Amino acid sequence: MTDQGRGSPADGAGTVDETLGETVGEALGGAGAAEEAVAVPGQRGAAEDGGDDGGHYIVCGGNSLAHRLILELTEQYEVPVVAVVPDRSREHGPAIAALPGVRAVLEHSTVTGEALAAADVGHARGIALMDGTDQENIHAALAAENRNPGVRIVLRIFNQRLGEHLEKLLPNCAALSGSATAAPAFANGALGRPHTVEVGGRQLYVAHDGDIRPDQLCLVADRIDRRDLSRLRLLPETGGRAADFIRIAELMGGGERLGDTGRPDPASGREPGGLAALQVLDAEPPLRQPLRKRLKWWLLDGLKHFTNTRLRMILITAFAAIVLGGLVLARHSTHSGGFGWTVYFTLLDAAGAVQPDVPGQQALGDSWARAAQVLITFCGITFVPVATAIVVEALASGRRGVPRPPGARTRDHVIVVGLGNVGTRVAALVHATGLPVVCLERDPQARGIAAARALGIPVLIGEGPLEAQLKQARVKHARAVVAVTSDDAANLEAALEARAVRPEVRIVVRLFDDDFAHHVYATLGNVASRSLSYLAAPAFAAALMGREVLGTLSVFRHVLLIAELTVEEGSGLDGRNTGDLEGPGGVRVLAVRLNRRPQDHLWNFADRSRRLVPGDRIVIAATRAGLARVIQ
Structure with a gap:
């Protein structure tokens, strides 16, 4: 369930075939450059032998984020792009190669000096490193800086602290985290609270329909129809600042307000009435459960963690007998010290410090009191040593480090399916709010497992049926399910399985394919779709x-x-x-x-x-x- 790894050629080295050399030569430098690229693949830039003056952008990576970034550059900014992919036949390699705005597609397993030379980094305006580990991307960034000191560098990095240091070292470098950019949208979708962006001390968010206030900053979308999201107009033309308010008054002031889940009456000629506006968040909605419930579930969870069913029955029976004996002592004892003295004598008897009645001395009480004293003493022999053993085991045996399965306190929680980069950040964000989190992961080697367990988050690992794992994660008591694996089908499966157990659970899924997402929106009413690459x-x-x-x-x-x-x-x-x-x-x-x-x-x-x-x-x-x- 982790993010998919990069593909690599069979020989493990970057190659440029003859057809690719011709393509690069035609795009960047003419026939002479193409011959050079074929003669010594990857050792000379395709435009180094005199073609144009460069001015292109290089995108390295074959994942979904690299794919979407190339689309952004070619369609929105209309700049030439050279793509460097680890494998033209895997992941998004074929889709990138088919994009009309791409000058050339080079195949290199890693971004080495040869790959940078083949992409003509010396004449490039910018380079984006979207794949590989943090170490590999930093190495490639430094190599690009050495070949072209003025090139703009953007790299994807997971360790944001390391990225901040790199930005100080290279002033023309921006180190961004795709998962950090997108994770808040997934987390806030699961928590049912608006995703915000801080600007000048204000938290801005998008409100829909009835949540729009008169003091909103601007109208950002109209004609929203969940069944056909292509009809949504984002930031339409405006004749002035007042036009936004007039538009809201026209669509919502007449008493007919259509939600974002339906269509209008064709006879009315009205457009779908969903609206979205940008406004300032006054205060975050409360999320944490009441203290009384959290304490109760914490006690139940701790008891289940340290004891099995048979031992719990023994402890509960012994404790009940001690309480019953204490009540009998309070009624039949000759001591008149009140409730406090009764508790005092009961605890001493349970600890084995009982003082028996002796003939000729003042008696404890009648036969009922003596029977209660015997009952308390023998039950204390069972209860006190077992309770002491549980405490000693918890403090001295190291069992506190053993991962806990979801317990009784796991209610109103969020289930995160997939512990890749996005899933790990989503789990951490939800955990920081104080809500319980349970994670599901199929790959036992996923690095997000250690990060989740370090926060005390239960992680269920295995290849079993997803339905059984969700039930073990107590989905019937869950607040939301967030499916953020790199597989659209697996995410949709998690959503459907969760709905089958609890139809009202909130679901947030990570989907790359837009058409797929539109069908999900139109069919499943309580599902929100997000795309990491689309957001980042x-x-x-x-x-x-x-x-x-x-x-x-x-x-x-x-x-x-x-x-x-x-x-x-x-x-x-x-x-x-x-x-x-x-x-x-x-x-x-x-x-x-x-x-x-x-x-x-x-x-x-x-x-x-x-x-x-x-x-x-x-x-x-x-x-x-x-x-x-x-x-x-």
């Missing part, structure tokens, strides 16, 4: 273009980018106003930071006719095409 690729593409994306927000399968742009002298933003930017659609200006007041975010900047000057900064919500249009 726009941020990687913007970083490759030297722009800063603060975060991404999903509107069903569509992506809204929150970015902050600096107006530079002579750039496309210099001299334009907010009305010019918003008019064609695809962009909304949320806030302006004037060069004379850089610390202040002026939300919904009123002076729409003011021209932007160098040093101003604007915060925008944009589609992928809108952001590409603004930064060109």
Whole structure:
């Protein structure tokens, strides 16, 4: 259930066949370069023998994120791309090779110096490293920097702390984590709370239909129809800031409000009425369970962990007998010390410190009191040593490190299926809220297992039927199921199995294929679909273009980018106003930071006719095409 590994050629080395050499030569340098690439594969850049001046972008990787990033660069930014894939016949290699905007596809098992030379990194504007381990990507980034000191480098890295150090070492480098970018959307979908992006101390999120407030920042989508998400319009054209409010009043003010799950009456001529707006989150909804319930389930869970069924029956019986004996002592004892003294004598008797009645001395009480004392003493012989052994075992034998299976306290929890990079981060995010988490993983070597267990999260490992694993994970008591393996079919199977056991459980699935996701949305009412590559690729593409994306927000399968742009002298933003930017659609200006007041975010900047000057900064919500249009 972990993320799929990279493919590699049979000989373990990067190769460039004759046809590929001709393709690269035609695209980057002409026939002479192609002959050089064929004669010495991978040792000289395809454009080093004089073709054009380069200006292309290199994307290394054959996974879904690399595929989506190439689409972003070729379709939204319209820049030439050279792809370096580990295997043209595996994973997304065939799909990448078929993309019309790709100049050439080179096959190299790892991004070595030969691979960089073949892709002509010396004349490239930017390179994105989307595959491989953190160590391999850092090595490739340093090699690219040595060959082309001015090249823009974007690499995918799991260890974000390491990425921060690398960014300081290489000023033209951006180290991003695809799983860290996308994981909050999965986690918040499971928790039923909005996914937010922080801007200027405010948490921005997308609200739908009845959750839209009058103080929303802007309308981001209309015509939402879950049965046909291709009809959804994200950031349509606007004639001014008031147009968003007018649109909401027209669609929702007349009393007829259509949800996002149905279609309108054809006779009415109205469009589907689902709406989405961007607004500020006031406060996070409470998530943690009440303390009383957590204590009860914690005690039950601890008892089940340290004892088996037969031993629990013995302990419960002994404890009940001691309590019963204490009640008898309270009623028939000659001591008149009240409840506190009764508890005192009961505990001493249970610990074996009983003082028997002696003829001729003051008696404890009648025959009932003496019988209760005997019962308490003998039950204490059973109860106290066993309870002591449990405590000693827990503290001294190291059993605390043994992974716990889901217990009685595992209620209202979140089940994470798949402990790849995304699943590990989702589990950690949910665990940080204080809610219980249970993870399912088929690969016993998945590195996410150790990370989850270090947090005390139960992990169920095995190749058994998914239905049985979900039941063992107590799906009937679960709040949500998050299926984030790299296999769309496995994720859908987990969703359907969970629904079969508990139809009302919230489900979030990771799906790459858009058509597949649309069918899931149309068929399963309580399922939310997310795509790691769809959420993360726009941020990687913007970083490759030297722009800063603060975060991404999903509107069903569509992506809204929150970015902050600096107006530079002579750039496309210099001299334009907010009305010019918003008019064609695809962009909304949320806030302006004037060069004379850089610390202040002026939300919904009123002076729409003011021209932007160098040093101003604007915060925008944009589609992928809108952001590409603004930064060109």
